[in-house]
Each structure stands twice: as C-alpha cells, then as structure tokens.
Amino acid sequence: MGTWLPITLRGVGLTLPGLDKPCYDFDEFAGAVLSGSCAITPLARTGTPIRVAGQVPGDGDEHLVLPEKLLRRMTRASRFAHSAVTRALEDAGLTAGQISAGDAVLVVSSYQFALPETIALFERFEREGPAAVAFDYWVSTAPAAIASGMATNLGLQIPTLSLTGGCSTSMRAFELAASMVGRGEVDHAVVVGVDTPLEPLYLSATGHPGRSGHHASSLSGDPSDVRPHDEHQTGNAPAEGAAAVVLGRPGHRGSRTFEGEFQALSTRNGGRNPMGLGTPEPCAADLARLLRGAGLSLRDLAFFCDFAEGNRQLEDFLCDTLSALRRTLNDDEPLPLTSQEACFGHLPGAAGLLKVLASVLMLDQRRVAPTANLVTPYSRLPAQPVAGEPAPITDPARRTALTVGLSGGGDATSVLLRAV
Secondary structure, three states: OOOEEEEEEEEEEEEEEEOOOOEEEEEHHHHHHHHHOOOOOOEEEOOOOOOEEEEOOOOOOOOOOOOOHHHHOOOOHHHHHHHHHHHHHHHOOHHHHHHHOOEEEEEEHHHHHOHHHHHHHHHHHHOOOOOHHHOOOHHHHHOOOOHHHHHHHHHOOOOEEOOOOOOHHHHHHHHHHHHHHHHHOOOEEEEEEEEEOOOOHHHHHOOOOOOOOOOOOOEEEOHOOOOOEEEEOOOEEOOOEEEEEEEEOOOOOOOOOOOEEEEEEEEEEEOOOOOOOOHHHHHHHHHHHHHHHHHHOOHHHEEEEEOOOOOOOHHHHHHHHHHHHHHOOOOOOOOOOEEEEHHHOEEEOOOHHHHHHHHHHHHOOOOOOOOOOOOOOOOOOOEEOOOOOOOOOOOOOOOEEEEEOOOOOOOOEEEEEEEO
C-alpha cells in the first residue's frame, strides 16, 4: 500500500489571464472553474499564426509594494511570480518573517522562466558588447533569478529550488514540496509556477504541425474553438501567468484552509523531448500502479482532472491511456472527466499546479466542474466529460481526485488528493 501524506493548503495567490483585468484571487478562480467560463482572448502578435491566448492585462504588479526602480528591472515572469506569492502569503495569514522563522522552502517552476527578456539581452549583447549587459543577466533573466529575487525582495530567508521541464513541472514541484511538508521535513512550503511564453520562439513550436499533422495550439481566431474533450478541436491556447500556494502541516490554519492527504508518482513517459508524448501504455501502467498502491479502483474516484488541452493528438493520447488503464485494472466503472485548459489557456509553468487547485476546489465543493467550451463530447473517450453545469458528487465513497500533469519526455506526474 502507498502512504497517504497529510497536507494543509493554507493560502493561494494568482496572476492569471482575464478578459479585462487579471484573475488575482481564489474566489475569482473558483467562479471561473465552476462556471466553465473562458478568459482566452484574441492575440495580436506579428510573426506567429497563433491568434488566441490567455493574456494577463497590464503588468500584473499593481499590488506589489516595491520600489518603482526595482519593478522596472524585473522581468514580466518575475512580477507575476512576486504578485502571486505575495497574495498567497496574505491569504495564508502569514508574513515572510513568520515563514522564515521555521523550516520552510520556496519552490519555483517554469518551462522557460524569463526567455523574452533573455532574447532582448542577447540582442543587446550582439549590438553593444558585454559591457552593455554586465550583471543584468544574473540579476533579471538567469533561471534562478526569479527565486532569488523573491527571497530578497519579499524577505523570505529560506532555501529556494528552481525547476524546469515540460508541462508537468509545477505538479512535480507540488509533489516535492508537499512531500517535504507531509513527512515533517519543513513546516511550510511556498510553491509558485510561472511562465510568459507569448513570444516568437515558443509560439513557433506550438503553431507548427508535426509529422502527425497536428499542432499544439489553435490557429483559429475564435476563443470558443479551444475545446478539450470535444468532437471539434483546433488546438490549445497558450497562456501567461502565475499560480502560488502556501502548504503547511496539519492543523495549520489559513483564511481558506483545505486539509487533505495525497499520494503522487512521477515517471518518464517516453517522449523524445519535453513535449513529446511517447506511448500511452507506460502512462496507463503508472496510473494503475498509483491506484493499486493506494488501494483504490476507478469507483473510488470522484473525478479525473485530466491533461486534455484542446488538440486532437493529446486527446487521442488521453483516450488510449484511459482504455489501457481500464484493461489493466479490468475496471469499467463510470469516470467523470474535467479539464480547465479552456478557462485560462495552457500555462506550461503552472498547468499542473492549476489542476491541483481545481481538484481541491471540486473536492471541497463536492461538484465536478464542467470542461469549458465543451459542446459535443468526443465519441472516443472511454469516460464521461462533464459539460454545461457542474456535476454534483453524490456518492460519499467518491472522495478522491486523480489529476495528471503530462509532459512527454519530461516528468509525467500523477497525484491522488482526498479531503479529510
């Protein structure tokens, strides 16, 4: 049997896409998730065929009490992360001094950290030489600059860890941090996932059709065409933003405390690059191992918060994974599916953490959120995607959520969460 580790979610802070203003707090997030609303908007960028994205209006730093000179030097990703962590600490009712007084850790996850500003620095280097860049790379755009900057600027005198990989990176960060808390190695863990990928390099890849003919991101100009679990799919919507949580030991209380338990399993899924899918059988075998280790079957699951984004290749991978899982477990129980990828778009550095937050919300509310933009459920799915309105969780035995962060050749992390 696997070991259930206790965990308390004390605080949440967000800097997420919105239609006319950023989504900053958990109540806004909860309303969007449970209503299945879509904050994806038209994207105006030259040099890319991508025409819709999840965009954070403004600079995302409206609530940061930091010197203007410092804010101007910070990258967009760093401002997002600072804002999300500041709000998460406030939500938890904790100061940086209180966090620093005990054993704690800060974990930052991102797919590409501050790549847009790194490109600008490299262009300055080529034009003006090394003296024109000097320490700017270390101070603002090196991968660890976000973590070290937050530790310094927010007064967090705690160790930091910066993680990168594919789209499961933030779920892997959650697993590591939550395990440290659950085993009593630290009193608190602050986890933040962040990315600002709406730039030419990232979009050149997501809009390019691979050998399969599929492209990761939609080329449509209509945000409602981003449809996970639907018969009609055009691709995902890339997104920018940040999500942060403060985790604590059982009994630690915050303004919106969720007390629960978790088990997790991280494996390599077999892709040739951080976004490569590989084959579904290893993923299904890992899910079966996680469920069996926890003594669970599909009947025990309240829902599966899955990794569908709105592109057909990944949707088919999900179908094949679920079919292989059912064969492995010899289990044909109904399984509700939900995806929030069309609520805010696909935010690679925080996608897994957002799935964890959505799962916590649904377990707490005892409702499975609908998949945003879903019109006609995909006929190949060997499970039941929720559409339209939230589905009540009526069976008291179904109190466990399964969520998966998939990133092909990087870590594929599966997490079981249950309320206590």
